[in-house]
Amino acid sequence: MDSTGARADGVRVLVTGGTSGLGEAMASALVDAGATVVITGRDDARTAAAALRLGGGTVGIAMDVRDDEAVERGVELAVSRLGGLDVLVNNAGIGMRTVNPHFFTAPQPFWTVSPEGFRDVVATNLSGYFLVARAVVPRLLAGGGGRVVNVSMNHSTMNRTGFVPYGPARAGAEALSRIMAADLAGSPVTVNLLLPGGATLTGMIPEDLPEEVRARLLPASVMAEPIRWLCSPAAAGVHDQRIVANAFPAWLAEHAS
Numbered sequence: 001m002d003s004t005g006a007r008a009d010g011v012r013v014l015v016t017g018g019t020s021g022l023g024e025a026m027a028s029a030l031v032d033a034g035a036t037v038v039i040t041g042r043d044d045a046r047t048a049a050a051a052l053r054l055g056g057g058t059v060g061i062a063m064d065v066r067d068d069e070a071v072e073r074g075v076e077l078a079v080s081r082l083g084g085l086d087v088l089v090n091n092a093g094i095g096m097r098t099v100n101p102h103f104f105t106a107p108q109p110f111w112t113v114s115p116e117g118f119r120d121v122v123a124t125n126l127s128g129y130f131l132v133a134r135a136v137v138p139r140l141l142a143g144g145g146g147r148v149v150n151v152s153m154n155h156s157t158m159n160r161t162g163f164v165p166y167g168p169a170r171a172g173a174e175a176l177s178r179i180m181a182a183d184l185a186g187s188p189v190t191v192n193l194l195l196p197g198g199a200t201l202t203g204m205i206p207e208d209l210p211e212e213v214r215a216r217l218l219p220a221s222v223m224a225e226p227i228r229w230l231c232s233p234a235a236a237g238v239h240d241q242r243i244v245a246n247a248f249p250a251w252l253a254e255h256a257s
Contacts, residue, residue: 006033006225006228006229006232006234007033007034007228007232007233008030008033008034008035008228008231008232009033009034009035010034010035010036011030011034011035011036011086011087011231011232012035012036012038012082012083012084012085012086012087013027013030013035013036013037013038013085013086013087013088013089013231014037014038014040014075014078014085014087014088014089014132014136015027015030015037015038015039015040015089015091016039016040016063016065016088016089016090016091016092016128016132017040017041017065017091017092017093018037018039018040018041018047018050018054018060018091019039019041019043019046019047019049019050019060020050021220022091022151022196022220022223023039023089023091023092024039024050024054024220025219025220025221025222025223025224026089026091026223026224026227027039027050027054027058028054028224029221029223029224029225029227029228030227030228030231031054031055031056031058032056032228033228033231033232035087035231036056036057036082037054037056037058037059038058038059038060038061038078038081038082039051039054039058039059039060039061040060040061040062040063040065040074040078040092041060041062041063041092042062042063042064043062044062047060047061047062048060059078059081059082061074061077061078061081062074063075065092065124065127065128065129065131065132066120066123066124066127066128066131067131068131068134071128071131071132071134071135072135075132075135075136075139079139084139084143085136085139085140085143085146086140086146086147086231087146087147087148087149087230087231088132088133088136088137088140088146088147088148088149089149089151089227090128090129090132090133090148090149090150090151090173091151092124092125092128092132093124093125093128093151093169093170094120094121094124094125095166096162096163096166098117098120098121099113099114099117099118099121099165099166100113100162103162103163107161107162107163108162109162109164110164113164113165117165118164118165121165121166121169122165122168122169122172124169125166125169125170125173126169126170126172126173126176129150129173129176129177130176133148133150133180136148137180137184137189140188140189141187141188141189144188145187145188145189146188146189146190147189147190147191147192147230147231147235148177148180148189148190148191148192149191149192149193149194149227149230149231150173150174150176150177150180150191150192150193150194151193151194151195151223152170152173152174152177152193152194152195152242153170153195153196154195154197154198155171157170157199158170158171158174159171174193177191177192177193178193178240181239181240182240184239185239185240190235190237190238190239190240191239191240192230192238192239192240192241192242192243193241193242193243194223194226194227194230194243194245195242195243195244195245196218196220196222196223196244196245196246197218197222197244197245197246197247198217198218198246199217199218218245218246222245222246223245225245225248226243226245226248229248229252230243238255241255
């Protein structure tokens with residue numbers, strides 16, 4: 001099975017957190033593959049600017065994934081603008097920089113993290129996945145099927161020193177994804193996990209990261225090939241898989257064998 005040039009023509013995709021980083025890279029790849037894309041972000045102006053930058057008729061919707069009413073309104077608007085949805089890419093998240101701008105060079109123990117900072121990361125990176133999927137999946141089921149792709153990260157990062165609350169929030173989101181897949185087993189909606197396979201060069205990286213470490217970061221575009229494939233006809237029926245983007249060709253070869 002070959003993913004090269006995988007197309008997603010006419011596929012209607014909602015990418016949360018699509019204004020920068022991994023989200024923007026995935027949205028760009030999908031637009032290039034022929035998909036119709038809605039991206040979301042908290043800030044209206046920034047989201048609109050990102051949609052214009054992506055082109056291809058991309059729609060930008062301001063939506064706070066922490067707020068269930070905002071999510072319901074945003075998903076309904078996305079469905080209205082696209083005439084339905086085929087794929088949800090749950091990606092919206094905030095990083096350790098929001099609670100510790102120097103988390104790489106000066107990691108802080110969990111007891112020094114503010115309750116507000118902890119709640120905000122968990123509300124975005126875990127509860128946000130739940131709220132958006134909760135709004136989208138019934139629509140996919142009613143429409144005859146669809147796909148959910150939940151963006152995750154390396155297990156080692158989930159357990160890394162000084163990574164409260166980011167690590168626990170992402171670990172929770174991965175557990176949530178596996179339960180979503182179990183709940184939807186046998187239905188026309190598939191659920192899969194996708195992660196870069198290492199730290200990526202995005203806005204979540206601290207400014208004081210040493211240059212020798214920065215040089216080893218993965219580009220956000222590492223997500224392009226697997227997300228195109230996951231939204232393409234070739235991925236029909238693929239369910240409950242954990243796909244590591246920088247090892248995707250090997251995974252695909254094994255899956256096809």
